[in-house]
C-alpha cells in the first residue's frame with residue numbers, strides 16, 4: 001500500500017516534470033518575443049536587458065529552464081508579463097471559477113447520463129430505448145463549443161432565460177470573501193447570490209455536460225444491458241422486485257465501475273473544453289486567462305496555467321483509480 | 335385424483351419462435367403435492383427449464399406458450415399480468431439456481447442479498463431479517479454465519495455460495511421451490527451434501543419442490559415423484575420407486591438401465607438403443623400429427 005503510494009507520487013512528479021519540459025520547449029521555439037510586445041517605442045537596449053532579466057528570459061535555454069524549475073519548486077511561478085502580477089496569485093483567483101464550472105458540469109453529466117442509461121434499460125425494446133438512443137446520438141454528435149453557441153442562440157437570444165456572460169451580475173453587489181462564489185453563497189445561505197451564480201453557470205455547464213452525459217449514457221447502458229442478463233438479475237426477478245429496483249440496486253453497481261473510469265478520462269477532456277467555453281461565455285476562469293496569455297505571448301502565465309491543467313489531469317486520474325478500486329469489492333479486499 | 339395439489343400444470347404446450355414454430359412443450363401435465371419433491375427429468379433439450387421458466391413467468395421472448403394452464407394454489411398464473419405475478423411469486427415461489435458462482439450479485443454483501451426479500455415481502459425490520467438470515471444459515475450448517483453475512487460472494491467457495499442460495503430460497507417460507515440442476519456446477523463430493531441439504535430444508539419447511547435434473551441417480555436420491563420428458567412430451571410419470579423399479583415405457587427402461595448404481599456398476603456409457611429412440615420419435619410424430627391434422 002505505502003510502496004504503491006510512493007510509486008504513484010514518483011510517477012506524478014515525473015509526469016509533471018515532463019509536462020513542464022514540453023511546455024517550456026514549445027513556448028521557446030514558437031515565434032514571437034513577449035518583451036518586444038510590451039516595451040514602448042522609447043525603450044533603451046539597457047531597459048530591454050533589464051526586463052529580460054526580470055522575467056527570467058535571459059541566459060541560455062537550459063539555464064532558463066533550470067532557473068524556472070528551481071523557482072517553481074519554491075512556489076514561485078514568476079510574474080505575468082502582460083498583467084504584471086504574480087502568476088500564482090492570478091491562478092489562485094481564476095482556478096476556483098474553472099473548478100466550479102467543471103465540477104458542476106461533471107455532476108450534471110453524471111446525473112443526466114446515469115438517468116438516460118437507466119431509462120433506456122427500463123424501456124428495453126420499447127419506445128424508451130429508442131428515445132434514449134436517439135437522444136444520446138444527438139448529444140454525442142455535437143461538440144461542446146457548438147452546444148455553447150446553440151445555447152446562446154436558444155437561452156440567450158431567442159428566449160433570454162439565462163445571462164450570457166460572466167460569473168455574477170455585478171449590479172447585485174454581492175460581496176464574496178473566497179473565489180468560490182457558488183460554493184460560498186451556498187454555504188453561507190445567500191439565496192439571491194446562489195441563484196445569480198447558478199444562472200450564470202447554466203449555459204456553460206450544459207455546453208460542457210451534454211456531450212459527456214451522452215458518453216456516460218452510452219457506455220453505462222451497454223454495461224447495464226450486459227448486467228441485466230446475469231443470473232443474479234434473474235434471481236432478483238424471481239424475488240419479485242420491480243425492474244426499477246433491479247436496475248438501480250442490482251445491475252447498476254456492477255455496471256458503473258467501467259463507466260466511472262471512462263468518465264474520469266473524459267473529465268480531463270472536459271477540463272480542456274473549459275478553455276473555449278469560458279471564452280464564449282466570457283467566464284472569468286483559467287481557460288479564458290490562458291487565451292489572453294497566448295495572445296499576449298505571456299510566457300510565465302501560460303507555463304503556469306498549463307502546469308496547473310497538467311496537475312489537474314494527473315489528479316483526476318489518481319481519483320479515478322482510487323474510486324474504481326473503492327467500488328469493486330474484489331479489488332478492495334485484494 | 336383427490337389428493338391436495340400445490341401446483342398443477344395442465345396441457346401446457348409451447349413453440350419456438352426461433353425455429354419456425356417448432357414445438358418445445360407438447361401437452362405437458364403434471365401435479366405437485368404440498369411438501370413433495372417432484373423431479374423433472376429428461377435429456378438436454380427435453381424442455382425441463384422451459385417448464386420451470388413458464389411457472390416463473392420468465393419464458394424467453396422467442397418461446398411462445400400456445401396452450402395450457404399453470405395453477406398455483408387457486409390462481410392460474412398464465413392469465414396474470416406481470417405485476418400481479420411478481421407479487422404472487424415474490425412471496426410464494428423461490429428458485430435455487432444452477433450456478434452458484436453467478437447467481438449472487440458480486441457487489442452486494444451476503445446479508446443484503448439474504449434479507450432483501452424478507453424486508454420487501456414480509457415486513458421485516460433490518461434487525462429481524464438479519465436474525466432470520468442467521469437462523470437459515472445455521473440450518474444449512476454454515477460455519478461462522480456472522481462472518482459469512484459480511485462477505486461478498488467472491489470470498490466464499492462454490493459450495494458455500496450454494497448453501498447461501500439454498501438458505502435464501504427458504505427465507506420467505508415459500509410454498510414452492512424450483513431447483514434447476516442445482517448441483518451440476520459443483521464438484522461431485524459437494525453435490526451429495528447439497529442434495530441432502532435441499533432434502534432436509536424441504537422437509538423441515540414442508541415446502542413443495544420441483545427438481546430439474548437429467549440424472550436418474552439424483553432423482554432416486556431426492557425425488558418423491560417424477561415426470562420424465564422426451565422432446566417436450568411426458569413419456570412417463572409416477573412415484574420415484576415405481577418409475578425406477580418398474581418402468582413401463584421403453585424409453586424409461588433404457589434410461590434406467592443406462593444409469594449407474596452402487597449395486598450394479600456400469601462399464602462406460604450405455605446409450606439408449608436406437609430402436610427406442612426411433613419409437614419415441616414415432617410417438618411424438620404421431621402426437622404432432624394428431625394435434626395439427
Ligand SMILES: Nc1ncnc2c1ncn2[C@@H]1O[C@H](COP(=O)(O)OP(=O)(O)OP(=O)(O)O)[C@@H](O)[C@H]1O
Nearest residue numbers: 350352358377378379380381382383384394396397
Ligand atoms: N430462448 C429460446 N428460444 C427458442 N427456443 C428455445 C429457447 N431456449 C430453449 N429453446 C428450445 O427449447 C427446447 C427445450 O429447452 P430447455 O432449455 O427447456 O431444455 P432442458 O430440458 O432444460 O435442457 P438442458 O438439460 O440442456 O438444460 C430446446 O429444444 C431448445 O432448443
Ligand SMILES: [Mg+2]
Nearest residue numbers: 382383384514
Ligand atoms: Mg435446462
